[in-house]
Structure formats: structure tokens, C-alpha cells
Amino acid sequence: MGIVVAIDGPSGSGKSTVARRVAAELGLAYLDTGAMYRAAAWWCERTGIDLAAHDVDAAAVTRAVETMPLDMGLNPDAPDVVCDGVDVSAAIREPHVAAVVSTVATNLDVRAELARLQREIIRKEATGPVGSFSGGAGVVAEGRDITTVIAPDADVRLLITASEEARLARRAGDLEAAGKDVDAAALRDQVLRRDRDDATVSQFLTAPEGVTLVDTSDMDLPETVEHVINLIETAVDEAATRDAEDDLRAQALRAGLEDYALDEEDLALLEADEVPQADEGMEHGLPVLAVIGRPNVGKSTLVNRVLGRRVAVVQDTPGVTRDRVSYPAEWAGRRFTIVDTGGWEVDVEGLDSAVATQAEVAIAMSDAVILVVDATVGITETDAQVVRMLRRSGRPVVLAANKVDSPAQEGDAAALWNLGLGEPYAVSALHGRGSGDVLDAAMAILPEVSAVAAPSPAEGSLHRIALVGRPNVGKSSLLNAIAGSERVVVNELAGTTRDPVDEVIELDGRQWLFIDTAGIRRRVRQSRGADYYAVLRTQGAIERAEVAVVLLDVSEPITEQDVRVIQQVVDAGRALVLVNNKWDLVDEERRTMLAWETEHDLAHVAWAPHINLAAATGWHTNRLVRALDAAIEGWTTRIPTGRLNAFLGEIQGATPHPLRGGKQPRILFATQVQTAPPRIVLFTTGFLDAGYRRFIERRLREEFGFVGSPIQIGVRVREKRRRR
Numbered sequence: 001m002g003i004v005v006a007i008d009g010p011s012g013s014g015k016s017t018v019a020r021r022v023a024a025e026l027g028l029a030y031l032d033t034g035a036m037y038r039a040a041a042w043w044c045e046r047t048g049i050d051l052a053a054h055d056v057d058a059a060a061v062t063r064a065v066e067t068m069p070l071d072m073g074l075n076p077d078a079p080d081v082v083c084d085g086v087d088v089s090a091a092i093r094e095p096h097v098a099a100v101v102s103t104v105a106t107n108l109d110v111r112a113e114l115a116r117l118q119r120e121i122i123r124k125e126a127t128g129p130v131g132s133f134s135g136g137a138g139v140v141a142e143g144r145d146i147t148t149v150i151a152p153d154a155d156v157r158l159l160i161t162a163s164e165e166a167r168l169a170r171r172a173g174d175l176e177a178a179g180k181d182v183d184a185a186a187l188r189d190q191v192l193r194r195d196r197d198d199a200t201v202s203q204f205l206t207a208p209e210g211v212t213l214v215d216t217s218d219m220d221l222p223e224t225v226e227h228v229i230n231l232i233e234t235a236v237d238e239a240a241t242r243d244a245e246d247d248l249r250a251q252a253l254r255a256g257l258e259d260y261a262l263d264e265e266d267l268a269l270l271e272a273d274e275v276p277q278a279d280e281g282m283e284h285g286l287p288v289l290a291v292i293g294r295p296n297v298g299k300s301t302l303v304n305r306v307l308g309r310r311v312a313v314v315q316d317t318p319g320v321t322r323d324r325v326s327y328p329a330e331w332a333g334r335r336f337t338i339v340d341t342g343g344w345e346v347d348v349e350g351l352d353s354a355v356a357t358q359a360e361v362a363i364a365m366s367d368a369v370i371l372v373v374d375a376t377v378g379i380t381e382t383d384a385q386v387v388r389m390l391r392r393s394g395r396p397v398v399l400a401a402n403k404v405d406s407p408a409q410e411g412d413a414a415a416l417w418n419l420g421l422g423e424p425y426a427v428s429a430l431h432g433r434g435s436g437d438v439l440d441a442a443m444a445i446l447p448e449v450s451a452v453a454a455p456s457p458a459e460g461s462l463h464r465i466a467l468v469g470r471p472n473v474g475k476s477s478l479l480n481a482i483a484g485s486e487r488v489v490v491n492e493l494a495g496t497t498r499d500p501v502d503e504v505i506e507l508d509g510r511q512w513l514f515i516d517t518a519g520i521r522r523r524v525r526q527s528r529g530a531d532y533y534a535v536l537r538t539q540g541a542i543e544r545a546e547v548a549v550v551l552l553d554v555s556e557p558i559t560e561q562d563v564r565v566i567q568q569v570v571d572a573g574r575a576l577v578l579v580n581n582k583w584d585l586v587d588e589e590r591r592t593m594l595a596w597e598t599e600h601d602l603a604h605v606a607w608a609p610h611i612n613l614a615a616a617t618g619w620h621t622n623r624l625v626r627a628l629d630a631a632i633e634g635w636t637t638r639i640p641t642g643r644l645n646a647f648l649g650e651i652q653g654a655t656p657h658p659l660r661g662g663k664q665p666r667i668l669f670a671t672q673v674q675t676a677p678p679r680i681v682l683f684t685t686g687f688l689d690a691g692y693r694r695f696i697e698r699r700l701r702e703e704f705g706f707v708g709s710p711i712q713i714g715v716r717v718r719e720k721r722r723r724r
């Protein structure tokens with residue numbers, strides 16, 4: 001992470017000049033947020049709004065700013081401001097703009113919009129994605145509300161000020177240097193009146209806690225720059241010292257864990273050098289083989305045969321994947337993905353729906369299937385149902401007849417010919433006999449090219465996005481709006497054999513892989529069956545994506561189905577962006593209801609970026625990229641172990657877990673074991689109540705962001721080793 005320096009201060013204090021020079025000396029980007037307000041004022045007037053009028057239409061100002069085509073230069077040596085293709089760097093400094101800019105800067109909707117843009121720029125410079133100016137070195141951002149509202153978490157926060165006389169004298173000096181007349185009254189108006197107006201909406205005249213006051217009344221410019229650089233260097237040194245101390249403390253906590261009974265899996269997690277992404281090691285584009293069957297029929301024998309002991313390491317993975325886990329595999333020189341499923345049973349109400357759905361998804365998302373049946377039990381009603389399911393799916397199948405432990409039981413296997421799936425391969429879990437033959441047979445039916453796998457390596461570097469939501473929420477309109485207004489670079493990329501068809505779409509100058517756009521574009525008939533397969537398809541698209549964009553039709557009440565789709569995304573551990581579509585159909589009354597529904601039904605995903613747009617008209621579709629970026633950043637956030645333990649230590653100190661039966665569960669050590677989605681494992685002395693886990697999650701979000709990402713928290717209760 002790069003450094004973020006935030007500088008506030010009144011007009012004429014020198015904050016712009018100092019910020020620019022400091023940024024140039026330290027190789028950082030420079031963000032002049034005042035120039036953004038000035039550009040907004042320039043743009044309003046350009047689009048016909050008279051900001052000097054008595055009755056300025058605030059809504060029209062907001063609308064204008066929301067569509068302002070602004071390109072902020074971040075180079076401290078030449079911070080050009082370009083609006084609608086015009087270089088307005090000089091025009092926005094004209095007295096006329098200065099006289100009306102407060103009308104824009106005191107409009108709270110405008111502030112919200114510009115705040116979003118500013119945070120986005122700061123985030124980009126601090127993290128350094130392609131296209132950032134500083135390459136991740138960081139940014140010096142200056143403006144009235146930077147230290148308090150826009151970047152309250154900045155590494156260094158300064159309030160640069162100077163006496164009224166000094167500020168007026170400096171401004172007068174600027175005018176004289178530019179060969180302009182100095183009108184004392186006009187000068188006071190621009191410097192002091194404007195600050196008074198702006199102070200009604202932001203605090204920049206006194207330094208709040210954590211903000212360092214730099215009074216430059218008696219300092220010249222070079223002295224001020226040197227002083228500020230010293231402050232930044234001191235802050236950086238202090239942060240490095242803090243990090244080193246946090247690391248040492250975390251090492252001590254980790255050493256303390258040795259007194260507790262740790263299993264092999266704990267040690268594997270604790271000793272891992274790297275924090276992998278959840279799908280790391282999964283090679284995209286490989287054919288997918290699903291192993292399905294009722295519980296305890298011996299599926300894991302086959303999976304373990306391919307994998308060896310790697311299975312154990314992922315047992316802790318929660319959610320959907322617990323029922324359906326994918327592993328990279330190799331058999332007879334072929335590389336593929338093997339999917340282990342939970343299995344299912346018929347209960348009184350039919351197939352156990354949750355697990356059956358998982359198995360059905362596994363079938364839908366596979367290229368071939370091994371069905372494992374217990375030969376000693378014979379064909380059960382469940383097996384027969386599964387065979388019907390498999391037939392409908394059209395997937396090639398190999399039938400494994402397990403528990404054939406002696407030649408005398410070969411007859412049990414032969415009875416499974418009746419399933420109509422061809423030769424039953426006899427397997428003995430007990431002796432390990434026959435599993436190699438089943439896998440050889442599976443290799444024979446597994447296609448070389450997958451029709452369902454996540455994108456191939458060529459597209460693997462692009463972010464994968466799924467547009468999902470119940471029927472008619474506007475998925476295809478949104479897809480068409482973004483694909484239509486922007487260039488569709490490659491069409492029907494992965495459409496090798498079956499339905500899933502992905503498209504690379506260029507948004508904001510970058511390419512994104514939109515998953516299963518064929519499923520979005522095709523109008524599914526509204527029969528029960530079609531709905532059911534749409535659900536499966538949605539699940540498949542979510543799992544192949546990194547970010548799922550869930551569309552809601554906000555002209556109607558939020559439905560249970562909407563909430564279910566959102567839950568699918570959370571359970572799959574994908575990043576989430578919520579889109580309120582059809583915003584053009586929302587009136588005041590509906591808006592109030594929607595706010596209530598959002599509060600009521602979507603409070604559990606309040607961490608997801610949530611944007612209003614109208615796909616049909618294209619209104620605000622440009623906001624999608626920002627939301628996607630924010631969600632991906634949250635999803636891939638990695639907290640250093642030292643920092644994580646220091647933070648958890650602080651929150652435990654301030655708010656310990658409630659006593660339970662006279663005992664107080666304690667967190668001994670924490671580590672982030674995975675990103676995308678972030679997964680944090682807590683080693684504790686006792687079970688943590690759900691309320692306390694929620695509290696920890698909330699505080700983690702407040703501290704580290706994790707915008708748009710589910711956070712998985714695993715708790716490992718470990719007992720102290722007994723002394724002999």
C-alpha cells in the first residue's frame with residue numbers, strides 16, 4: 001500500500017502549493033480536490049446553469065455534476081484539469097469561477113458525488129492498479145474536507161493554516177505577480193467570505209483529533225515544504241516501528257499457541273508462507289469431473305486416490321463449497337478438476353433439497369460424472385432419481401459399484417447394469433481395488449476441452465463478472481447497455497460446445513470477462529422447470545465469476561427470490577455488487593419504501609457497493625466499474641498478521657467476549673489464511689457466540705474495509721495441552 005497524505009486548510013494558507021511540491025519531491029500523485037469543485041462550477045455554467053442567479057436549481061446542478069466528463073491530472077508538475085475534452089486548468093482559476101464555486105461546494109449531493117470520485121482516485125493511487133499515476137506509491141490530496149470526510153484514515157493528516165493577514169497578503173502577492181489589480185474588498189470576499197460559506201459544510205478551520213496543525217504564518221514556502229516532508233517521514237518511520245512491534249507481538253502470540261493442542265491442519269495453516277487466493281492452484285479451463293453419490297458410498301475413496309492427503313487442508317472451507325469441493329487433479333497424464341460432492345438422501349419430502357441442489361449443480365457444472373453406488377445395498381430409490389437427473393443432464397457417466405470387497409460380491413456389481421448406465425466398475429474401498437479402472441474409464445469420457453470450466457488461461461487475467469438476478473430485473477438490458485455503448489472486443493469467447501458463453505467487454509478502457517452472457521440474453525420461458533434450470537445456471541455463473549452483480553428491479557418490492565440470489569453469492573464467497581435497476585421508475589413514495597426494504601432485507605449485505613441505475617436508458621451505468629473495482633479490492637484485501645492480531649487485541653481489550661459459565665473465551669491468535677474471499681482463522685480458548693463473531697466482523701470492516709466482500713471467519717477452539 002502506498003502512502004496517503006491528506007491536507008486541509010483555509011483559502012490562501014498555501015495548502016495547494018505545499019501539497020504539490022511535497023508530492024513532486026516524494027514521487028507521489030497530487031490531487032487538488034478544490035479544482036474538482038471549480039471544474040464542477042465551470043461545467044455547470046457551460047451546460048447553461050447560472051450559478052450567480054438567486055434561485056439556482058440545486059437538482060439541476062447535481063444532475064450536471066453527475067454527468068460531468070472530468071479528467072483530473074495527478075501529475076504534481078502539471079496537474080491539468082480537463083473537462084469535456086477542454087483543458088480548463090486556467091479557466092477554473094478565473095475570479096468568476098471563484099465567486100460562484102461555493103454554490104456548488106455547498107450542495108450536499110454534489111459533495112457526495114465528488115467525494116466518491118475523490119475516494120476512488122485516492123484508492124487507486126494507494127493501491128496502484130494499471131493506469132494509476134504513482135504506480136501505488138501514494139498521493140497527496142488536499143482540500144477542505146480531506147482529513148475529516150474523504151480520507152480520515154490517511155497515513156498523515158495535516159491542517160495547514162496561516163493568519164488572515166498572511167493569507168490575504170499571499171493572495172494579493174499572487175495577483176500582483178500575475179499583473180492584476182488588487183481590489184482589497186474583492187480579495188477579502190474571495191478569501192474570507194468563501195471560507196465562511198464553505199465552513200458551513202466542512203470543517204477545516206481547526207484541527208480535529210489526529211490532525212496535525214501546521215501554522216505557516218511565520219514560515220516561508222521552502223520552510224513549510226521541508227517541515228511537511230519531515231512530518232511525513234516521521235509518520236512513515238513511526239508506522240514502520242509500529243508494524244515491527246505488531247509483528248513481534250504476533251510472533252509471541254503464535255509461540256504461545258505451542259502450549260495448545262494443534263492438529264496437522266492447524267500447523268499447515270500456521271506454517272503457510274503465502275496467503276493464497278481461494279481458487280489458487282485451480283487451473284482455469286481444465287475439464288471438470290464430478291464424483292457424485294449418496295453419503296458413505298465411497299466417493300472420497302476415489303477422490304483421495306487421485307489427490308493423496310491434500311483433501312484435509314480444505315475441510316475448513318465453509319458454505320456451498322463444503323458440499324462441493326473442487327481440486328486440481330491429474331490421472332494417467334491428464335490434468336483436470338475433480339469435484340467432490342456431499343451426496344444426498346431421499347427424506348419424507350423427497351430429495352433433501354439443499355444437498356441435492358448441490359449435486360445437481362455439480363452435474364450441471366461438470367463435463368463428466370462418476371456415479372458411485374453401494375453395490376451391497378443395490379439400487380435405491382435415490383440412486384434411480386439420480387440416474388434420471390443424469391439422463392436429463394446429458395453428461396457422460398461412469399458407474400462405480402463400491403464395496404465389492406470379495407469375488408463373491410461381483411454379482412452385486414453386475415446387478416447395477418439395471419441402472420442402464422453401462423458397465424458397473426467394481427470397486428473396493430476396503431482394499432483399494434478397482435478405483436484405478438474407474439478413473440481410467442472416466443478419463444476416456446472426459447472431453448479435452450471443457451464446456452463449463454472457468455475461463456482458459458488466455459482470459460484468466462481478466463476480472464470475471466456475473467450479472468445475476470431473478471427474471472426480468474434487467475440483466476440483458478444492462479448487458480446490452482454496457483456492451484452496446486462500449487466495444488465488444490471478442491464475441492462468444494468460450495462457446496465451445498454447450499451454453500455458457502462469455503464475452504469480453506471493454507469498460508472504462510479496461511477489459512472485463514462477463515460470464516454466461518448467453519444465459520442472460522436468452523429469454524427463459526417462465527415454466528417451473530425453466531426456472532429451476534435458471535437457478536442452476538445462476539449458481540454456475542456465480543461460481544465461475546469473481547464478482548457477482550445482483551440486479552434488483554426497484555420499481556417493485558424486493559422479493560424473497562432477490563434475497564436468495566444474494567445469499568447464493570455470499571455462500572459462494574464471491575464479491576458482491578448490488579444494482580438498483582429501473583431507477584427511472586422510482587417515485588418519491590417508492591423511494592421511501594425501498595429505503596425501508598433495503599434496511600430490512602439487505603442489512604446483512606450493507607457492505608456491498610450499491611448503485612442506482614437505469615439500464616434501459618443507460619443512466620449511471622458508468623458507475624458499475626467503480627463499484628466492481630471497489631468490490632474486487634475488498635475481496636482481495638490481505639491484512640498482515642501483526643496488524644490483525646494487534647487489532648483483535650485492541651478490540652478484545654475494550655470489548656471482551658461475555659462470560660459464559662464463569663469462563664471467558666479468548667482469541668489466542670489470528671491469521672488470514674486466504675483472500676478472494678478473505679478468510680480469517682481465529683484460534684480461541686472457547687466457542688465464540690454468534691453475536692461476538694458478528695461484532696468482530698463489523699469491526700474488521702470498519703477498520704479494513706472489505707467493501708463488497710463476504711468475510712469468512714473460522715473459529716478453532718483449542719485446548720491447553722495437559723502437563724505430564
Ligand SMILES: Nc1ncnc2c1ncn2[C@@H]1O[C@H](COP(=O)(O)OP(=O)(O)OP(=O)(O)O)[C@@H](O)[C@H]1O
Nearest residue numbers: 010011012013014015016017170216219220221224
Ligand atoms: N508558507 C508559505 N509562506 C509564504 N507563502 C506561501 C506559503 N505557502 C504558500 N504560499 C504562497 O501563498 C499563495 C497561496 O497558496 P495556495 O494557492 O497554495 O493556497 P491554498 O491554501 O491552496 O488556497 P485555496 O484554498 O484558495 O486554493 C501562493 O502564492 C503560495 O506560493
Ligand SMILES: Nc1ccn([C@H]2C[C@H](O)[C@@H](COP(=O)(O)O)O2)c(=O)n1
Nearest residue numbers: 033034035037101102105143144145
Ligand atoms: N475538498 C474540498 C475542496 C474544495 N472545496 C471548495 C472550497 C472552495 O469554495 C472551492 C475551490 O477550492 P480551492 O481551489 O479554492 O481550494 O471548493 C470544498 O468544499 N471541499
